[in-house]
Amino acid sequence: MTISVTSDEGDDGDPTPSGETYGLASADDRGPANIITEDPTCAAWTPINNTLVEIEKKGWDKRDIAIPASAWAPDLRQQYEEVRRAMLAAADQTVTLAKLTTHRVLRELYEQFIAYARAYSAAVPTYVPSDNHLVGTVAATSIALVHICTAIDNGSADARSPLVPKPNPPKRFSSLMDPANPKKFMPEPDPTCHEWDRLLNDFASSTREWQALNAATPASGWTPEERATVDAVVPVMAKFADDVEELGRRSDNPYIQDFASLAAQYRRAYAAALPSYTPADSYLSGASANAGSAIFEACKASGA
Numbered sequence: 001m002t003i004s005v006t007s008d009e010g011d012d013g014d015p016t017p018s019g020e021t022y023g024l025a026s027a028d029d030r031g032p033a034n035i036i037t038e039d040p041t042c043a044a045w046t047p048i049n050n051t052l053v054e055i056e057k058k059g060w061d062k063r064d065i066a067i068p069a070s071a072w073a074p075d076l077r078q079q080y081e082e083v084r085r086a087m088l089a090a091a092d093q094t095v096t097l098a099k100l101t102t103h104r105v106l107r108e109l110y111e112q113f114i115a116y117a118r119a120y121s122a123a124v125p126t127y128v129p130s131d132n133h134l135v136g137t138v139a140a141t142s143i144a145l146v147h148i149c150t151a152i153d154n155g156s157a158d159a160r161s162p163l164v165p166k167p168n169p170p171k172r173f174s175s176l177m178d179p180a181n182p183k184k185f186m187p188e189p190d191p192t193c194h195e196w197d198r199l200l201n202d203f204a205s206s207t208r209e210w211q212a213l214n215a216a217t218p219a220s221g222w223t224p225e226e227r228a229t230v231d232a233v234v235p236v237m238a239k240f241a242d243d244v245e246e247l248g249r250r251s252d253n254p255y256i257q258d259f260a261s262l263a264a265q266y267r268r269a270y271a272a273a274l275p276s277y278t279p280a281d282s283y284l285s286g287a288s289a290n291a292g293s294a295i296f297e298a299c300k301a302s303g304a
Helices: 042-056 074-100 104-128 129-153 156-161 193-206 225-252 254-276 279-301
Strands: none
Touching: 042 074, 042 129, 042 225, 074 104, 104 129, 104 254, 104 279, 129 156, 129 254, 129 279, 156 279, 193 225, 193 279, 225 254, 225 279, 254 279
16 A cells, blocks of 8 residues: 645635636535545546556556666567556546546546656656656556445445544645646655555554455355454444544645545445445445555655
8 A cells, every 4th residue: 555735825725816716616615525426527537547457457567667767678668658658648538527526535636647647657768666656646546536436336425425424624725726737746745654654554454354355245145254354343444544534634735634534434434334235335445545545655756
């Protein structure tokens, strides 16, 4: 699984002192990042993401990330070049979705997919292993979007959202920017980065038995041993969600605040769903994991 940004916000957190909204449908969304039960952009996001993934599967996904560009064989260089072009095309197509989504946190995920896809593409000609965290951020934002949208489509988000309380809004809001030219949300390490590393890895270590369960098995099909594993992990997830939200609020970076709140809420929804778990609920967990991974990977990409 494993952020201070320059902003034109006023002291009151107004994201648009100039009044420019760039045609963003989410410009007035000042609520907390929460479970999303509908969004007009999900249908369009699916083929954009799937096309990119299929090109990545033509060998690039099996690359040795430790090999720098200076040592690439011709066939490996060609794979990187094909993915570079595909990422740029996907980023360009995603600009419209960033404008159309009615949810601030989805717009932020789209924007950061665009920003980091372009940053990785620019790094390809002189690639070094540390650049892989740029594409790690691309993957985390894109998979978070996929899982959020799938949880909408399969009804899990709608079914489970009433089970979790609404969180508080962030203490700051991200500045509105032109989605055709978004900036990376973490150009330099955030003071909380080292704690994200610890928190996410501790959670992974403490939930290994749960991770070994078959996500395709519903609660009605669990053995007594599997149910005991699930019962034991629920309080672990509840504490983890609280810790994620609290750590996010300790950052002054509004993107970290929103992504942390998103990760916490989807983790809470998943934990609340476990007594009557169905395979559709697995996407709640995936949304949470990848929202957190976006912070982790961006920290690493910034040099933390």
